[in-house]
Amino acid sequence: MKPIKTPQQAVEDIKDGASIMIGGFISCGRPMDVLEAVYQKGVKDLTIISNDTPKGEDGIVKLVLAGRVKKFIGSFIGMNRIMGEKMKSGELAIELVPQGTFVERIRAAGAGLGGVLTPTGLGTAIEKGKQVLEVDGRKFLLEKPLRADFAIVKANRADKYGNGFAAGSSKNFNVAMAMAADHVILEAEEIVEPGQMDPEKITYPSVFINALVKVAKPAKGVN
């Protein structure tokens, strides 16, 4: 069984300088309660690894506005003007990665692989500084694994072992991230007893999860 914590307890070990993966695609599948606790804790010099930043001033953008994020690694920042402004002013370093490469680098880290050989980015600026390898006559870029100290991920339902289910398009980056961090916090809308989830319908096997947090107020609608 995994400890069920409040958002504040769950982020207790996150220190200045930590790297944190945050699941979600735009506003879908975002672990907002734990993210707010990271903000409340006041930690700084963070490296945030997340596909994108949604509109508005919540979540990751709230951390960025408070000057707590030194680097952001993701695939798209165009949804939010603040990210571009902070990058331009030099307050925030941004590493842009093609979306498929982004998730596969994370998955590689979680799967114990030494990297990914991908055709994505060949002949573009992404190739700069990277090894190009030829396998059976085809060229690939070597992309290295991407790990983090912490991952914060989201589920609709979890059991007390940490098995999680995420519906629809909310699985997104949460699944790979749950594999690729030293400490993984799963934020779930509902936490049930073992046996109450169908083992055939598990998005995250419990083995990846270190702590559970129950969402105070599940999201409604789409922002």
Next chain:
Amino acid sequence: MSEEESRLRIARRIAKELPDNAVVNLGIGIPTLVSSFLPEGKGILLHSENGYIGLGAPPPAGQEDPDLVNAGGQAATLVPGSSCFDSSMSFAIVRGKHLDYTILGALEVDEEGNLANYMIPGKFVPGIGGAMDLSVGAKNVVIAMEHVNKHGEPKIVPKCTLPLTAAKEVNLIVTDLAFIRITPKGLVLEEIAEDTTLEEVIKKTSAKLIVSEKLGRF
């Protein structure tokens, strides 16, 4: 013809090109309009790179599901026969040549099928998103765009000057003026819009065009 009508014409022509049972990813802008012209009963399914095959129409107001959005983050629905998965699986589908078509916008396309659509040097770079993976991975890469940029300059050029999204991957370009297939011999102009002339198309294209012997209209 209004700008909106010409955008719809591009979308309608691309929809006609899609074979039965194709799995298709639509980018933002003109590509999204293609969904309005997909014929019923042909089994065409839309892939949404944030994690499913089977994107349907937007839901009615009040029935938005926070766990189901399209690749632009707006509320979405699933059609019967859909499947949901995580981003790793989604891009395995893309890069692994399981996606039949990707329809994307472009800033420039050139004679070799090089594509530039994600950044203009010196301007804010919004990101790459799925564009590089989609253009490298899909079996067919179709560009849907205006024939010239907002300054009236050609977007179909001998060689891209902007940073590339993908090298030599584009198969087809459909604009408000022309339907152009990219072949090993070069750009083959197969059709022109019904309200243009061959002269206008050639004038507004700086790349070399091979005019098909059976030049059609759309």
